[in-house]
Amino acid sequence: MTAVADAHPRPRAAVDLPHHAAWGTARTVLRVHRAAVRVWALVVVVLSGWLVWFTETAAKDARAEMAACDRAGQDFCDLTVGMIGYSATVDWVGLLTSYLFLAVAAFAGGALVGRELENGTARLAWTQGVTPARWLAAKLAVPALVVTAGATVLVLVFRWAWGADHELLYDGWMSDTAYLSRGPATVAYALCALAVGAVAALLLRRALPALAVSVAATGLLGHVVAQFRASFWPAVTVTSPSPTGDVDYPVSAWELESGSIIHGRHVPDFPYWQCDGTAAETRRCLADLGVEGSYVTYHPESHYWPLHLVETGVVLAVTAAATAAAFWLLRRRTP
Numbered sequence: 607m608t609a610v611a612d613a614h615p616r617p618r619a620a621v622d623l624p625h626h627a628a629w630g631t632a633r634t635v636l637r638v639h640r641a642a643v644r645v646w647a648l649v650v651v652v653l654s655g656w657l658v659w660f661t662e663t664a665a666k667d668a669r670a671e672m673a674a675c676d677r678a679g680q681d682f683c684d685l686t687v688g689m690i691g692y693s694a695t696v697d698w699v700g701l702l703t704s705y706l707f708l709a710v711a712a713f714a715g716g717a718l719v720g721r722e723l724e725n726g727t728a729r730l731a732w733t734q735g736v737t738p739a740r741w742l743a744a745k746l747a748v749p750a751l752v753v754t755a756g757a758t759v760l761v762l763v764f765r766w767a768w769g770a771d772h773e774l775l776y777d778g779w780m781s782d783t784a785y786l787s788r789g790p791a792t793v794a795y796a797l798c799a800l801a802v803g804a805v806a807a808l809l810l811r812r813a814l815p816a817l818a819v820s821v822a823a824t825g826l827l828g829h830v831v832a833q834f835r836a837s838f839w840p841a842v843t844v845t846s847p848s849p850t851g852d853v854d855y856p857v858s859a860w861e862l863e864s865g866s867i868i869h870g871r872h873v874p875d876f877p878y879w880q881c882d883g884t885a886a887e888t889r890r891c892l893a894d895l896g897v898e899g900s901y902v903t904y905h906p907e908s909h910y911w912p913l914h915l916v917e918t919g920v921v922l923a924v925t926a927a928a929t930a931a932a933f934w935l936l937r938r939r940t941p
Contacts, residue, residue, distance in 0.1 A: 635748040642713055643752055650756040654763040657699050661767040664692050693775045700783035703760045707795040708821050710753055714803020715820030718745055720813035738940045746804060750797055757793045779907050780860035789914045794921040799824045801928035808935040836862050838916040841903050849897040859904040867899040
């Protein structure tokens, strides 16, 4: 009877233990880093609430000031009221939303993984029935859920604010304040920062150096990707027979290059000043130089989502590679 009774609990323990251990590890991550979670939640609530309140109240004031400026016949009304008044505040929120991934990188490299490796608490956890792989999976999965939820809220709120009073904003859709913060690339960069921070911590095993390397690496990634951003989708090129640069294209377009068509070739930034003179003299000079027309290469506003989604895919690919590298490093450096 005893042998039969003892045989039943073992299969249940074998089945229930992995789930219980996984939940326990996730709960431990939340408990250890509850201060960081609270700070992140506070940042999301404050930025979102401030932007909603500011959009609902300040937009009306900005419109009233612009109307008064127009009635008074003053010049540069849109610049002084739109940019310095309403637009500057929205731009700051957009910048903070776009580059919060640097703070995520600092947290991931310094506190999330680096500090536990440096203090030895990670090895202690590995001796308590938690495998290194499960430990790292919990370390990445739990913050990833928290970061994804918070970043998604910020993106949705900023998209609403940006679209609600778009005409009051001075910067266009291609600016740093609006490009990343209106779509999923913000979430992708935050997740990438989390993975890069883990890799830096596993390589250096010290909190402060890992923090610095994580921030530098993710900042460099953002800079490099931004340099290639314009090539993520085919641009539009329009030409004009006018040799003096009079090309018709949308005002909201992201202009990439402009110049002259000389002997059938596109030559950017042609120096028109060397053909200074009367209109007839200028035309004759340009004709002598072989100038046949002008061109402009640009991205229209309709290219925002193709460009943004391709960039999101690129960053997520880097995230996947960094995550795989983190597990590979952990496997190589643990018995």
